[in-house]
Amino acid sequence: MFEEADTGQEAVMPEETTADRDWWRGAVIYQIYPRSFNDSNNDGIGDLNGVTARLDYIASLGVDAIWLSPFFTSPMDDFGYDVSDYEDVDPMFGSLADFDRMTRAAHERGLKVMIDLVISHTSDQHAWFKESRASKDNPKADWYVWADGKPDGTPPNNWLSLFGGPAWEWDSRRCQFYMHNFLTSQPDLNFHNREVQDAVLDVARFWLDRGVDGFRLDTVNFYFHDAELRDNPPLNSDGAPSTVDPTNPYGFQNHIYDKTRPENLVFLERFRALLDKYPGATSVGEIGADGQAVELTASYTEENKRIHMAYSFDLLTPQHSAAYIRRIVEEMNAGIGSGWASWALSNHDVQRVASRWGAGKNPAKFAPLGAALCASLRGTPCLYQGEELGLPQVEVPFEKLQDPYGIRFWPEYKGRDGCRTPMPWVKNNANGGFSDAEPWLPVASEHLQLAAFEQDKDEGSILNRNRAFFAWRQDKTPLRKGDMVFLESPEETLVFTRSFDDATILCAFNLSAEPATITLEGLTLEDLGAPGFTGTADGGTISLQGLDACFAKVKS
Structure with a gap:
């Protein structure tokens, strides 16, 4: 059994070397969804001290870094991806002091720390937006994407939100519409304003100064919009959607004006220049763009110029034949140029790979195979919490759903809660040892049989097979680089x-x-x-x- 991490002493960080600056290339990154990882204060929600208590477990996996999904101050409309204060920790997750202790403890164990940076939008409760919406002539009036409606009162153009409906919301204070690619409570920042760019770079600097080793950049191709606000054309003349979710009209448009704008490349060069002032700091971007993954990964990760690596959703789909995987990876390798890809088979936004690709297959064999495959491709693999245990997707009943995306499109699309349920640590506990209180999402009974400390006892378990493989991979430079x-x-x-x-x-x-x-x-x-x-x-x-x-x- 893994004991709580000792954080009583300050960590002494090793001197940076030239080799360390390249640590991210082929490293294994372990993604933590903090509210579902480990609850240290028994309020039913995971927290930073809970992560600290499990660092010995994480280090035992043979991974190189952790990536934490957002823990910033937030009203939690989108569970932290709606930030109201970039430079503080939401009380449900702890405090800045807790974050600092966690970071020191991770570094003591040889683990790098990466955090989610969500800067394409903020919460409507952020001080920046409160000031921006107050009038049309205040100092932050142009910090968000504001526009007048058409003469008939309808939105400025046809742009759509990923979460359903128009990407525009009427604001009665300014009597204008503001843009939101996601929830109405997640207004988009206006990156055409240099002051906005400076402000988000200051946010990155704040966390780099606290010792983080890099960032996962949420929706990295969404930062800029077309300044002329031109309508998006339809994706296909026959009206067929692009996405695997035909219930969402977002997939019917060719999103050439509301995201993936050329100005983004210039900003990413500014972002990289900041990172380069912190030796060893790295970045991985999330690219959401149908049919452009190779092109954007190549341009966004051009060596020494923009971000270090990027991932798309091409291996996060239901398609999983050998021919499909080969085609996706070969196309990336052929077109990426000097750039670098990151690969994942699961994350907090998609159905777990054990169910999506492993349905009908022996999970004891499939789960280690999938993890090893991902870690053998050219690029940097990300392992989502619970993937090392072979956890399947959970069927969360409608009355227990928390995800606004799932609630909106139920029952055809059931949202993301099924991959976000709490980590099971022990078998003989209704909450899986995650918390003594009722968890924010239910712990699945089928997950209890796969609990981490239960698998720890079995040398042939999925967990121990994954550990053994990642430990074996550590000194295999060809598999990393x-x-x-x-x-x-x-x-x-x-x-x-x-x-x-x-x-x-x-x-x-x-x-x-x-x-x-x-x-x-x-x-x-x-x-x-x-x-x-x-x-x-x-x-x-x-x-x-x-x-x-x-x-x-x-x-x-």
């Missing part, structure tokens, strides 16, 4: 090499439940015995059981 080339292989298998300097590792994955034998002409392989998998390499032949993997050194 190497180039990647796919090789031809049978259907429902993926075979590729990762090469760095003179070392090449071949990776083979069988996504089918049936055994597979792969013969590779012209290659001589030496089995590396990756823990947790039974696949073998003998000469040029790879033998894989169902849902199995093999890693081998390519001998020259």
